[in-house]
Amino acid sequence: TKLFSVSGHVNRPGNYEVPLGTPFATLLEMAGGVRRGRKLKACIPGGSSAPVVPAAAMMDCTMDYDSISKAGSMLGSGAVIVMDETTCMVKALERLSFFYYEESCGQCTPCREGTSWLYKVVHRIEHGHGRPDDLDLLSSVTSNIMGRTICALGDAASMPVQSFIKHFRDEFAYHIEHRKCLVPVELQRAGSGFFKASV
Secondary structure (H helix, E strand, O other): OEEEEEEEOEOOOEEEEEOOOEEHHHHHHHOOOEHHHOOEEEEEEOEOOOOOEEHHHHHOOEEOHHHHHHOOOOOOOOEEEEEEOOOOHHHHHHHHHHHHHHHOOOOOHHHHHHHHHHHHHHHHHHOOOOOOOHHHHHHHHHHHHOOOOOOOHHHHHHHHHHHHHHHHHHHHHHHHHHOOOOOOHHHHHHHOOOHHHHO
16 A cells, blocks of 8 residues: 545545555545546646646556556655646746755755756746747756756756646746736636645
């Protein structure tokens, strides 16, 4: 068995001990399903450093190392962060990037400088000042951080950025082009307040 700490947009957040190989759909049901009957948008299955998985792929997963790996993520700590359709993926990534920027001890130059760049670029996209080349810049920065630091924090900061852009690139591009979020503000307000606690 493995303990999973399920948080985010679920009706019953908490710790659930289930056998490895349990379908994600079953774990989600144990946590009361997606809050207010909304649609699942994405899930981070193994803690904030694990790559995000879109809803359709996550619903096909079982909660074990092989299945989550095939979906492009990691089981990691078992901290499952559930995001519904009210989630702005740019805002979610901004929160994650700020966390790793603040946590960097500054010893390694790629991490010290790179986490600052990641946060500042995602922050400007979220606040309507994104540039057309920002997504390529983020990809470049992550590739220059990964594998070049003493500890794993640099990789941990890079993997969310890479996966969010990979799976939700259109949402980031919309932010840059229109200087506002693809998800209506009213919908975001209806689902706000979970992500800070989840990280």
